[in-house]
Amino acid sequence: MMFTAAMFALAVAMLLVLVRLFAGPTLYDRVLALNSFGTVTVLLIGVVGFMTERPDFLDIALLYALINFVGTIAILKFFRYKDLGQGLPEGEDPASLQNGDSK
């Protein structure tokens, strides 16, 4: 029963995140929405695992959380530098990272 309720809550959460993803309006809304959607997927897999009495799904869910984290970092890093292999561009002040402006 508890897992059923959790499942309904997750469905609603998915819908809300999707609305944010469709509507935008800014880039960061969508990056954050994708990240949240990954988190909801992690929870979904966990709940499905417990509901079908296979708690070992939780390990898989944890791996999803790792992928989600690395993916979000990759997307954000890409937007900052237009390249994944680089550090800060020449002559750029590391402090400019703080205000989060994007080119």
Place this chain on the structure above:
Amino acid sequence: MEAFIDIVLFGFLILTAIAIMRLRNLFAVVMLSGVFSLLSAGLFVVMDAVDVAFTEAAVGAGISTVLMLGTMAMTSREEKPPVHNRLFSFAIAVVVGAALIYGTTDMPPFGAADTPVHQHVGPDYIERTPKEIGVPNIVTAVLASYRGFDTLGEVAVIFTAGIAVIVLLHGRTRPARSADARKKGKDA
């Protein structure tokens, strides 16, 4: 309850697909295709194919999102309005979809144990793995022992592809940054 999860996931999948079609902002489309992958991965987990689901999440939501962003950085962020006839594309999509759905009517029911694929060599592996290989996971026994040469060949192919990619990318870096790039290539 499983039916409810399936309906919800498929419903969101359709919503996402429609949104991908409607939106002209390519960044949003890339994010939505990541969500599409995560939803498919969820469906695969519900269908007990956790390994497929994991590949889908890693490749679909992880790598290909970054690759598409990389492509977008070189091109435009807005999709141009289509120049060809939309009705024609829609008709092709409907015909292909109908053909695929027609194809599924010939398939055995989901999870059936008496399909030909489970009658051929499967029982043999299940019977012989504990005696011959002695590992608890039969899939591992098949991949690493019964099909060991095949797996070795696959690993060799992936290794060659990796070397080729490193060589190509290294050749493209500018001389001023080549020391940095060499380090990066090794890390990759």
